[in-house]
Amino acid sequence: MKTKTLKQDKVNVITLGCSKNLVDSENIITQLRGNDYEVVHDSNDEDANVVIVNTCGFIDLAKEESVNTILDYAEIKKQGGIDKLYVTGCLSQRYKDDLEQEIPEVDAYFGTLELPGLLAKLNADYKHELIGERITTTPQHYAYLKISEGCNRTCAFCAIPLMRGKHVSKPIEALVEEAKNLARFGVKELMLIAQELTYYGLDIYKKRELPRLLHALADVEGIEWIRLHYAYPSKFPTEIFDVMASRPEICNYLDMPLQHANNAVLDRMRRQITREETVELVRTAREKVPDLTLRTTLLVGFPGETEEEFQDLCDFVEEMRFDRLGVFQYSHEESTIAYELEDNVPAETKAERANRIMEIQQAISETKNQEKVGQTLKVLFDRKEGEFFVGRTEGDSPEVDNEVLVKAAEYYVRVGDFAEVRITEATDYDLFGEVVE
Numbered sequence: 001m002k003t004k005t006l007k008q009d010k011v012n013v014i015t016l017g018c019s020k021n022l023v024d025s026e027n028i029i030t031q032l033r034g035n036d037y038e039v040v041h042d043s044n045d046e047d048a049n050v051v052i053v054n055t056c057g058f059i060d061l062a063k064e065e066s067v068n069t070i071l072d073y074a075e076i077k078k079q080g081g082i083d084k085l086y087v088t089g090c091l092s093q094r095y096k097d098d099l100e101q102e103i104p105e106v107d108a109y110f111g112t113l114e115l116p117g118l119l120a121k122l123n124a125d126y127k128h129e130l131i132g133e134r135i136t137t138t139p140q141h142y143a144y145l146k147i148s149e150g151c152n153r154t155c156a157f158c159a160i161p162l163m164r165g166k167h168v169s170k171p172i173e174a175l176v177e178e179a180k181n182l183a184r185f186g187v188k189e190l191m192l193i194a195q196e197l198t199y200y201g202l203d204i205y206k207k208r209e210l211p212r213l214l215h216a217l218a219d220v221e222g223i224e225w226i227r228l229h230y231a232y233p234s235k236f237p238t239e240i241f242d243v244m245a246s247r248p249e250i251c252n253y254l255d256m257p258l259q260h261a262n263n264a265v266l267d268r269m270r271r272q273i274t275r276e277e278t279v280e281l282v283r284t285a286r287e288k289v290p291d292l293t294l295r296t297t298l299l300v301g302f303p304g305e306t307e308e309e310f311q312d313l314c315d316f317v318e319e320m321r322f323d324r325l326g327v328f329q330y331s332h333e334e335s336t337i338a339y340e341l342e343d344n345v346p347a348e349t350k351a352e353r354a355n356r357i358m359e360i361q362q363a364i365s366e367t368k369n370q371e372k373v374g375q376t377l378k379v380l381f382d383r384k385e386g387e388f389f390v391g392r393t394e395g396d397s398p399e400v401d402n403e404v405l406v407k408a409a410e411y412y413v414r415v416g417d418f419a420e421v422r423i424t425e426a427t428d429y430d431l432f433g434e435v436v437e
Contacts, residue, residue: 009083010038011122012048014073015137016066017056019193019229021089022137023146025054028088028115030135035124041137049083050122051076055091057163059331066091067103074105086110088118090163112164113149132178139382141416142189142225142398143182147175147213151195153232155259156270156337157302157330160195167196169204176216183222186416189380190217190226191397197231198240208237218249224418225380227397229255234272236281241288251394252289255324257297261316262309265302270337275316282320293395295324298357301350302330303341310353317360323368324401325361327354362428369402369426376436379404379421381413389413391421393431404431411435 011032015025025041032039040048051073055066070087077085084107092099093111100109110118116126136143150165151158179190194200201209217226226249228240233256244250260266261275285292298313317325329350332343381391382398388405391413396402404421406413413419413435421433 009050009122010040010048011050011052012040012043012045014042014051014053014069016054016069017058017062017090019144019191020146020195021054021056023134023144023193024089024112024115026134026137028052028054028118029137030130030133031115031119031127032122032124033135034127034130035119035122037122037124046081050086051082051084052086052088052118055087055089057089057091057094057159059328059333061331063091070099070103070106074103077105086118086121088112088114090160093163094159132174133181134178136182136185136187138398139416140186141380141382142191143187144193145175145179145182145190145217146170146193147197147200148194152199153196153272154270154337156268156341157259157299157333159333159336162335164195167199167203169200169202169209171204172209172213172216175213176220179217179220179223183220188222188224188416188418190223191229192217192226193229195230197228198235198237199232210237211239211243214240214243214247214250218243218247223249225249225251225394227251227253227255229397231256233258233278233281238281238284238288241285241292244289244292251293252291253293253295253395253397254285255295255297255397259297259299260302260313262305262312265305265309265313268304268338268341269299269302275312279320293323295326295397295401296322297326297328299328299330300353300357301345303332303338303343303345305330305345305353314356314360317357317364321364321368322361323395324365325357326400327357329354365402366426366428369428369431372423372431373426374423376420376422377404377431377433378418379406379433380418381406381415383415384408389415391419402429402431404433406433406435 013025015022029039056062073085076082086108087106088110092109096109108121119126148169150167151161152167263274377393379391381389383390389408391404420436422436423431423433425432
């Protein structure tokens with residue numbers, strides 16, 4: 001049993017980085033509350049006496065944010081503002097020894113798979129009965145569902161396997177049970193996440209089983225949208241598109257980071273796919289699911305990327321006309337394969353190339369949005385912001401994609417509900433509309 005002193009502790013869990021980190025933080029919160037701790041998430045209040053920083057170590061900017069956050073709380077601890085400071089997540093996994101030397105004010109550092117150790121440090125038990133019963137920090141109507149951990153790919157630029165380990169799939173039965181628990185608490189939309197969705201099942205079922213998982217999750221009562229994030233294009237199991245086309249619960253949406261389109265760059269990146277194979281995959285996807293929303297992520301400034309190779313990428317973006325697109329600038333990460341190459345694209349060139357890609361995409365996005373004017377779309381409303389109710393279509397994921405705005409003075413919708421919206425106006429990244437009664 002906890003002592004009275006421990007029961008008075010209040011823990012603030014700070015999450016940095018991606019949605020996979022958010023799920024990890026939600027599991028920490030669930031376990032601590034199961035041990036009678038008062039826990040808040042990303043709170044700016046100063047009444048928590050214990051802070052857990054869940055870090056990101058993906059690229060330089062993310063590492064810098066993580067280190068600065070740890071330093072901020074270390075200073076608060078020095079001044080007596082908090083009693084204990086713990087650090088977990090990707091940065092801690094990768095640089096634990098260095099961090100222990102550089103920031104000794106932290107009481108303990110933990111890696112990405114060391115939740116039981118973190119709990120033990122807080123005199124809390126790891127409760128196996130809470131696995132699959134996650135307390136979410138997202139709005140009640142949507143949640144992320146992590147279907148696997150780690151990655152077996154060997155992309156030259158990526159440090160994720162160093163921090164997350166090898167690919168480990170969660171069994172279908174466990175994921176279905178977790179989805180049922182989430183639906184029981186009002187979740188209507190699931191965002192499936194992993195380092196690599198399409199690899200799902202190869203380790204435990206000896207074959208790719210994402211299609212079977214999708215059918216099982218689509219059968220869960222209460223789940224109306226299931227969205228696919230982070231699918232690797234090489235050896236893509238195209239039967240996923242058949243499931244998408246046949247099951248209305250599976251959103252006609254795919255987030256498939258392609259990184260580049262020039263064959264020489266793809267080879268240096270070790271992406272195991274060519275431009276020609278990528279084009280064929282995109283065409284197959286659009287043939288099988290004609291109204292598919294395709295999101296991708298690109299990487300500019302990889303070592304040796306010439307202006308001609310970058311222009312190939314620009315031409316590819318113009319040709320493929322992706323619905324959604326994001327860009328990263330290459331970050332030279334130690335211990336990766338690409339670290340042996342010379343980081344010879346200047347920072348200003350990387351930034352300029354990223355801006356050029358986004359200018360191309362902005363024009364494409366505006367054109368595609370203008371084509372939606374006059375259409376009536378199913379919209380899930382996330383929040384009220386200022387004068388508008390703000391929601392998303394089937395083709396939009398939270399935080400990263402387009403939004404639909406409806407004037408709150410003229411129409412009423414409940415946050416967390418679906419409504420039919422006729423689009424009346426469009427900008428490059430937003431749609432405006434009126435609720436169809």
